[in-house]
Amino acid sequence: MTRIITLLFCFSFSIGFSQDRFTADFNPCKLEEKVDILKDQYCHNKIHNHTKRPILIMWAKENLMMPLFWDSYVCDNNQCYSPAIVRCPDDAPNEVLVDSTVNMDIHFQTDGTQGGAHVVMWVYEKDDTTKKLKIDYLFNKTVSNNEVKNISIKMYPNPASNAFTVEYNTGLTRVELYSILGKKVVSFNPGHFKSYDISNLVDGIYLVKLIGPNDQLLRTVRLQKRSPRA
Numbered sequence: 712m713t714r715i716i717t718l719l720f721c722f723s724f725s726i727g728f729s730q731d732r733f734t735a736d737f738n739p740c741k742l743e744e745k746v747d748i749l750k751d752q753y754c755h756n757k758i759h760n761h762t763k764r765p766i767l768i769m770w771a772k773e774n775l776m777m778p779l780f781w782d783s784y785v786c787d788n789n790q791c792y793s794p795a796i797v798r799c800p801d802d803a804p805n806e807v808l809v810d811s812t813v814n815m816d817i818h819f820q821t822d823g824t825q826g827g828a829h830v831v832m833w834v835y836e837k838d839d840t841t842k843k844l845k846i847d848y849l850f851n852k853t854v855s856n857n858e859v860k861n862i863s864i865k866m867y868p869n870p871a872s873n874a875f876t877v878e879y880n881t882g883l884t885r886v887e888l889y890s891i892l893g894k895k896v897v898s899f900n901p902g903h904f905k906s907y908d909i910s911n912l913v914d915g916i917y918l919v920k921l922i923g924p925n926d927q928l929l930r931t932v933r934l935q936k937r938s939p940r941a
Contacts (some may be wrong), residue, residue, distance in 0.1 A: 732836070733766065733807065734759050735815065739847035748823030753786070754848045756815045758834060760807035767804035767837040768813060772797045776852070777928035778826035779920075781819065783848075785832075788813035794820065804837045817848040827852035864921060870935035873910040877901065877921065883929065885922035891915065912936050 740754035760766055772785055782794040788805045799805070805813040817830050830848040865878040877886060879901075886899040886907060896917070899907045909917075914936050923929045 732760075732762050732842075733768065733834070733844065734761065735834070735844065735846050736812075737846075738844075739849050740817070742819070742848075742850045744851070746821045746823060746825050748821065751818045751820055752850060753816050753818040754850070756817075756846065756848075757812040758805070758807060758815050758844075759812050760809060763809060765806055765808050768807055768815075769799040769804050769835055769837050769840075770815065771799070771833045772817070773831045773833070774828070774928060774931060775831055776827070776829040776923070778821075778824065778828065779922060779926040779928055780822040780824075781826065781828060781928065783820065783828065783830050784818050786814060786816040786818060791818070801837075815846070819850050825851075864930050864932075866919065866932050866934070869932075870937040871909060872937060872939045874906040874908050875919075875934060876904060876906050877919075878904060879921070883921055883923060887920045887922060888912075888934070889918040889920060891918065893918075909936055914938055 736757045736759070737754070740756045742752055742754045744752050746752070758768055770785065770787065772783065774783055777783065784794045785792050785796070785799075787799065789803050805815075807813050815832065815834065817832065819828055819830075828848075828850040829852055830850075832846040832848060833843045834846060835843040864883075867876055869875065877883070883901040886901050887895055888897045888909070889895050896912065897909070899905075917934045917936060919932045919934045920928060921930045921932070
């Protein structure tokens, strides 16, 4: 009986330990400033290693809400990435030494217009992707637990030849396609399970911007246009 209790205690301790292997300084990381067209604003955050060995930290970024023509980018301990990079490269994890920290910052690029943004970062160990720390980065925005709603958006097929479809469960007011160089090529009025015709576009990579109320950018998705093979 004593052995069973001891095993249960060790098991419980290991579960609690694994859940607190790393934490963030701020969650959420809040930033409230007036928009300055001359500089980017950013939420500075750090990830702490609570284990007795070095760990390798990865991240994934998701723009949940962003005004039109705004964008965000990540600066971790290795480098600052372009807004198009939404996931930590597999060959560039952040090594967090024992009793040490690494930077995990979100920078907001604005066009000089006022507004608010909400970016989510998922932080996890390279060797264990099942336990992820969700960090909310808020710019001029306050989000309570009651206000946060899961935004479900699904776009398919991808690659697409003649048309694509968007499924969503929240207010979608516009679907816009941009070239990889940032030039808008077409805009659609949305509809549930509606197909959007792209048969007249040349093959290549496009950015699909899903716009919500008040011109808030809900999501940006890369779409490959590829004509059917003869």
